[in-house]
Amino acid sequence: MTMALSSGPNTLFDRFSKLNWGIITILCALAFVGVLMHFSVSSGAWTDMPLTHGLRFAGMMAIVLVAAAFLDARFWLAIAYPLYAMALLLLVGVEVAGETRMGATRWLDLGPLSLQPSEIMKIGIVLALARYYHQLDPRKTGTVLWVIPPFLMIVAPVALVMHQPDLGTSLMILFAGVCIMFLGGLLWRIIAAGAIVAVGGAVFAYTSVLHDYQRDRVNVFLGITDDPLGAGYHVLQSKIAIGSAGLFGRGYLQGTQSQLDFLPEKHTDFIFTMIVEEFGLLGGALVLGLFGALMALTMQVALRARSLFGKLAAGGVAATLACYVFINTAMVIGLVPVVGIPLPMISFGGTAMFTLLVGYAIVLSIDLHRDQHGARGWLW
Amino acid sequence: MSKPKRVGSTLPKRDATVIFNRRAALLSFIGAGVLGAILFRMGQLQATNLISREYTAAADDNRFDTRIIAPPRGVIYDRFGVVLAQTSKDYQVAVVQEDVGGNLEDVVRRVGAILGLDAEWARRATIRVRGGSRYEPQPLKEGLTWDEFNAINVRLPELPGIVAMSADVRAYPFDVVYAHPIGYVQKPTQRDIERALQDPDQGEARAMYLRNPHVRVGKAGLEASMEQALHGEAGWRKIIVNARGVEQGEDESERREPVRGSGVVLTIDHELQRTAMQSFGDQAGSAVVMDIFTGDILVMASAPTFDPNLFVNGIASEPFRVLNEDEKKPLFNKAISGGYPPGSTFKLTVGIAAKQAGVEDDWHVNCPGYFPFGGRNFHCWKRGGHGSINMHRAIRESCDVYFYQAALRAGPERIAATARELGFGVAHDVSLPNVQRGLVPDPDWWFANRHERWTAGLTVNYGIGQGSLIVTPLQLATMAARIANNGRAVVPRLVREAPGVRDPAAPPVLPDLSSEHLAAIRLGMFGVANEGGGTATRAGNMIGLMRRPDGVIVEAAAAPPGSTPVQIAGKTGTAQSRIITAAERARGVMRDADLPWRLRDHALFVSFGPYDNPRYAAAVVMEHGGHINPQLDAAPISAMIMRQAFLRDPSNRQGARLAELEAGVRA
Known part of the structure; x- marks a missing residue:
């Protein structure tokens, strides 16, 4: 059997109708929750916020659908390394000529376009590692020698992003990369060794790499310092809002902590708190359920893809999504330190939405072309 | 048996898809676990709140003010x-x-x-x-x-x-x-x-x-x-x-x-109070008028004064500095806080004490203008002397030599005891802050504070109200009231009606004061204002009022036949605010008009009236007045206020009731 495209969709109708509409529906539902909450953030008025959020999502989603329908896995495989290389170069560029906003150098100003290379890297790391393991002899996966390249591929961007400093994003790149290595077949004893190194690294990071404001947050979280007016204030107000919300919440547009501005960053990092305050434990559970279903559907895409590249790429996107959702929600209820990670599709702002939707363009396209077996040498 | 060596043949065979699926399942379970933990934590926060209500309370605390x-x-x-x-x-x-x-x-x-x-x-x-x-x-x-x-x-x-x-x-x-x-x-x-x-x-x-x-x-x-x-x-x-x-x-x-x-x-009568405040002009002084039976303070004047409205929204520093540094002390309530030597007004007290010690009306003293005692001369204000003089004349003409000797007869303990009975040395509770207690010295006090024995020379000075004796205008008015009401311990009061303020009980009779003695003193005070040689006859003549047969007090000119004169009785006083040196006495620099204001003597006048049926007592202090201006002296000011008090007779008019006034405010 040749490496033919076995049974990909052929007609235009076919391409769209066979997209994974379950995933698309959930993404739309989450964006709708976003619009709903930004309407509430605006105290029940049609300001720019809910409109921008809705239109931004709709525009991006349209592109995602077309991209997913017309690009197959080979395209993503082809751009994996170039994309990663470009992202890494841009990160170095940020280091050299980045623009500083709010104390962190994350933006690269390219004329009319200003972008955060670290976001491109979130996709780049997933694709690059997926490609690496796709091409690697499974037997070599278990050797120490072949662990070194992916390890370096992860460490380089993580170090650059952490230096910006952007703890949240660097953790996400690290987490996605490690997940793909794990799914790619890393031996357990290497994992164990890595875990020991990671703990050591964390201690080292705390003592000499983290910036003061990051260390403050960690300290408050760990209960080393008590600082209700500083970093701890956000979490305290968030816990008050969630704790006092009850099963059904205070009602839409009625959240006192949110509407009276006691809850900081309610339109971005703490929007989940506002959902719980206004719609209660049940509303929060429903949104978490949507995210859970989205993760499950994404994992399903990974499981039924025939190519290892497709499996790993979809698994990487699922891991990235999980990373966003878990860190954000755990943060607002005080389970992890405040690291500034938004709730995707719901928090205001285009960056996380863009990153994740690019990820879902890949996932949807992989799912559409899932029967491409993608044997090694498939491209060549 | 050997097989051909191939690359990676030593490595175990692994199927990437199987590994991926196994590990993906494992990660999914972990993910579900994390999701569950987050949900559990949210539920836990709410469960905590169900019991303690801490988050609800914190949210309310945030939102309500x-x-x-x-x-x-x-x-x-x-x-x-x-x-x-x-x-x-x-x-x-x-x-x-x-x-x-x-x-x-x-x-x-x-x-x-x-x-x-x-x-x-x-x-x-x-x-x-x-x-x-x-x-x-x-x-x-x-x-x-x-x-x-x-x-x-x-x-x-x-x-x-x-x-x-x-x-x-x-x-x-x-x-x-x-x-x-x-x-x-x-x-x-x-x-x-x-x-x-x-x-x-x-x-x-x-x-x-x-x-x-x-x-x-x-x-x-x-x-x-x-x-x-x-x-x-x-x-x-x-x-x-x-x-x-x-x-x-x-x-x-x-x-x-x-x-x-x-x-x-x-208790104040606004009309009287305004008259009193106006009568001081730009001089410094104080006036207290009270009801001799109820103790009601009808006038509490202190001059110069200031506008309290300036303080309500915060007074600027410059106007405040001017008020605060003024040598006439406008911010100071002289009526209750001003302490003065009583001077000759104290002779009334000494007279009562002397009577208690057995001094009779016919006890005469020769006044040659000075009293040699203990190796020095104590002078009388009248340089030529009064000649042979008894108590009635001595009060009327304010003879110092008589009271030097009367004080020696009474002794310092008896004078001090009488002074206290008349209300000196006590901070009367008139519901005001900073009421001065004054000072009534006696040998024990002297020994305790000056660490030396009391001397007879001090007693001599005590007789004319000099020395360490300090009294307030409020105490002087109280003294006059107690003499006028025939020895009842009337206590001054400023508040007639307010929450927690009760009507005073009828004042008890002071046990050591005999009405006979007091009548003699009152007669002496009558002489001061109404008899020839009296030190305040000019003031006495200023009253000019008559009591009609029906009891109503009217202007003398409008009085029908059969009316009786309405008169005051009083006692003048001069309180030295400095020691007159022997050299000055020799040079004759004694006229106060020749001295700077702050060195002049204080002029005092205590009085009560109407003499035949007393109701009001008054004390006026003109600071550094020195008896210079006959209109602005203590006695004429006193007479003007008393005159109006007799005409208005506020004590015999129906006062206001707080409950009715308050009902008017609410309506």
């Missing part, structure tokens, strides 16, 4: 219901910093330009405002006139953040007339707030009340001492605020309206 509503202060009335202190509308200009937009000082300066205030004022006001809330109106200038208020109002559109508003503020309609007895209110100071915070009975709630920009507290006079009754009960509003403290709404069900402070009715 209590705002104090300052209560209207109680009204102060005179004995007939004339309003002496009230709450009235005050026009103010304020700024809400959040709404200014541009430069705060620039806007404040433009407000200042409209009100005629300079850049320095604007600079200070800006600093003060910056220290306050950004979202609540911060007063810039209070006490605006109606014209100023209107000028601000019409230009509000060009003054962003500026608001013109009115607030309830204390006002004293007769300004300078009651500066001393009523005092004034001021904004609470930082010290008041700190003291409230330290006081376990007051605490945070009282401190919060004091921080309200509309709250004033009594700082002097009755406003300070009757603060409890006057300030009323603060109300509050429970408002909903956002994180910046800006009011978003109010929970009306939790609103409590403030309770107006209770009114206070004084």
Whole structure:
């Protein structure tokens, strides 16, 4: 059997109708929750916020659908390394000529376009590692020698992003990369060794790499310092809002902590708190359920893809999504330190939405072309 | 048997798809576990709250704020219901910093330009405002006139953040007339707030009340001492605020309206008080008039005076400095806090003590103009002497030599005891702060404080009210009242009706004073004002009133036949405010008119009347008056006030009832 495209969709109708509409529906539902909450953030008025959020999502989603329908896995495989290389170069560029906003150098100003290379890297790391393991002899996966390249591929961007400093994003790149290595077949004893190194690294990071404001947050979280007016204030107000919300919440547009501005960053990092305050434990559970279903559907895409590249790429996107959702929600209820990670599709702002939707363009396209077996040498 | 060696043949065979699926399942389980943990944690927060309500309480604490509503202060009335202190509308200009937009000082300066205030004022006001809330109106200038208020109002559109508003503020309609007895209110100071915070009975709630920009507290006079009754009960509003403290709404069900402070009715008669205050001109002095039976203080005058309205919204430092450093001490209530040597007015006390010691009316003393005693000469004010003189004449003509010897007969202990019975050496409770106790010395006190034995020379000086003896005008009036009411221990009072103030019991009879002795003293006082040789006959003649047969007191000119004269009885006094040196006596530099004001003698006059049917007692002190101006002396001022008191006869007229006055305020 040749490496033919076995049974990909052929007609235009076919391409769209066979997209994974379950995933698309959930993404739309989450964006709708976003619009709903930004309407509430605006105290029940049609300001720019809910409109921008809705239109931004709709525009991006349209592109995602077309991209997913017309690009197959080979395209993503082809751009994996170039994309990663470009992202890494841009990160170095940020280091050299980045623009500083709010104390962190994350933006690269390219004329009319200003972008955060670290976001491109979130996709780049997933694709690059997926490609690496796709091409690697499974037997070599278990050797120490072949662990070194992916390890370096992860460490380089993580170090650059952490230096910006952007703890949240660097953790996400690290987490996605490690997940793909794990799914790619890393031996357990290497994992164990890595875990020991990671703990050591964390201690080292705390003592000499983290910036003061990051260390403050960690300290408050760990209960080393008590600082209700500083970093701890956000979490305290968030816990008050969630704790006092009850099963059904205070009602839409009625959240006192949110509407009276006691809850900081309610339109971005703490929007989940506002959902719980206004719609209660049940509303929060429903949104978490949507995210859970989205993760499950994404994992399903990974499981039924025939190519290892497709499996790993979809698994990487699922891991990235999980990373966003878990860190954000755990943060607002005080389970992890405040690291500034938004709730995707719901928090205001285009960056996380863009990153994740690019990820879902890949996932949807992989799912559409899932029967491409993608044997090694498939491209060549 | 060997197989061909191949690359990686030593490595175990692994199927990437199988591994992926196995591990993907594992990660999914972990993911589900994390999702469950987050849900569990949320449920746990709410379960905690179900039991402790801590998060609900914290959310309420965030969102609700209590705002104090300052209560209207109680009204102060005179004995007939004339309003002496009230709450009235005050026009103010304020700024809400959040709404200014541009430069705060620039806007404040433009407000200042409209009100005629300079850049320095604007600079200070800006600093003060910056220290306050950004979202609540911060007063810039209070006490605006109606014209100023209107000028601000019409230009509000060009003054962003500026608001013109009115607030309830204390006002004293007769300004300078009651500066001393009523005092004034001021904004609470930082010290008041700190003291409230330290006081376990007051605490945070009282401190919060004091921080309200509309709250004033009594700082002097009755406003300070009757603060409890006057300030009323603060109300509050429970408002909903956002994180910046800006009011978003109010929970009306939790609103409590403030309770107006209770009114206070004084014993003062406004007409008499005004007459007394006017009679001092620009001189320094004090007058107290009281009812000899009830102790009601009808007049409490202290001069010079000041306008208490200046203090309500905060007095500027320069006018305050001028008041505070004035040598005539306008801020000081001389009637209760001014301590003076009583001079010859004390001879009444010495006379009573001498009578108790057995001095009879026919006991005569020869006055050659001096009394040689203990190796030195004690002089009489009359250089030629009075010749042979008994007590009646000695009081009438104020002979010093007689009282030097009378004091020796009575002895210092008896004089001190009599003085105390007559109300000296006691801080009478007239519901005011800073009532002076004065000083009545006796040998024990002298030994305890001066560490030496009392000498007979001190007794001699005691006889004419000099030495360490210190009395207040209030005590002098009380003494005159006790002599006039035939020895009853009447106690002065300033408050007729107020919460917690009870009507006084009938004053007990003072056991050591015999009415026979007192009658003789009163007769001597009658001589002072009405007999030839009396030291105050000019004042006595100023009364000019008659009692008609029906008992009504009228002008002498309008009196029908059969009317009887209405007269006062009194005693003059001169209190040295310095020691006259022997050299000065020799040179003859003794006329007070030749001395600078602050070195002149104090002129005193105590009196009661009408003589035949006494009702009123008075004490007047003219500081450094030195008996220079016959119109502005203590005795004529006293006579003018007494004359009006007899005509008005406030003690025999129906006074106002607090309950009725209060009903009028509420309506």
